Amino acid sequence: MANRISPLPREEWDEAARDIFAYWEGDEARQNGSRSNTMMVFANHPALAKASLDLGRYFMLESTLSARQIKLIILRVAHRYNSVYQWTHNSLGARQVGISEAEIEAVKAGPSAPEWSREDRLLLEVVDATNAGGRFSDALWQDLSAVFDKRQIMDLIQAAGYFTTTAWMLIALEVEVEPDFAEFSRNRAKQDD
Incomplete structure (x- = not known):
């Protein structure tokens, strides 16, 4: 390809x-x-x-989301759309921000995987709901509002959409993963405290 x-x-x-x-x-x-x-x-x-x-x-760098949250969003989007380029670069970046191998694999199973905290599960549910047309059940919205503030919720939804459009572009253009990607690909997200 x-x-x-x-x-x-x-x-x-x-x-x-x-x-x-x-x-x-x-x-x-x-x-x-x-x-x-x-x-x-x-x-x-x-x-x-x-x-x-x-x-x-x-x-x-500037959103209300942590580097971990951003990487989980990107990985879930990459898995849902089979965005090989996105998955390859961001699974490496996920490791660089402390996401475990088990968690990276659990992204594929989605929100129901036992590895997730309540916050992580909700984050993955937001990605799935956004990618399913942006329709959130009242129960999901209530759970989100109990864990995230309004700015975080807005960032979560927008990030899921942004990284989805990025996946679509990478897939449609068939952008190839560089053979030496691990030599230069690095986490570009802010460092979590």
């Missing part, structure tokens, strides 16, 4: 594309291109890439 939209060829690297390469990786990527196939493909449309990256940065 090859990317349906190729990584941006060097002869097309303008400043806007270089800004995308450098978004997470800095000056070396600005000069040499990103090591990430996602960034190299997304650089074909810098305005869209920038808007998407800014929202992703919000979830990773």
Whole structure:
């Protein structure tokens, strides 16, 4: 399988594309291109890439959610849609923020897996409800409201949607996992206290 939209060829690297390469990786990527196939493909449309990256940065660094919560959301989305690229990079990132192998595997079973705390179970239920059209039962909403504040609930729902659209893009474009991804893929989320 090859990317349906190729990584941006060097002869097309303008400043806007270089800004995308450098978004997470800095000056070396600005000069040499990103090591990430996602960034190299997304650089074909810098305005869209920038808007998407800014929202992703919000979830990773500024939202009310912890790094653990963000990784659980991404992994659940990746599993639901079989987003291999997302799963591969974020299962590594999940380990980097302290999510155990058993928990990573339990993401596949979903909210009913015995590994989950009440908070984790609810988080996975939010991902599933959001991905099922955004319809929340009154019981789920009541449970959510007892555990999360209104900003956290809004961040949970929006994050589930954002990482779903990211999965759809990665799947539709058939973005390939880099053979050396473990050498450069790292958790980009804030560090939990």
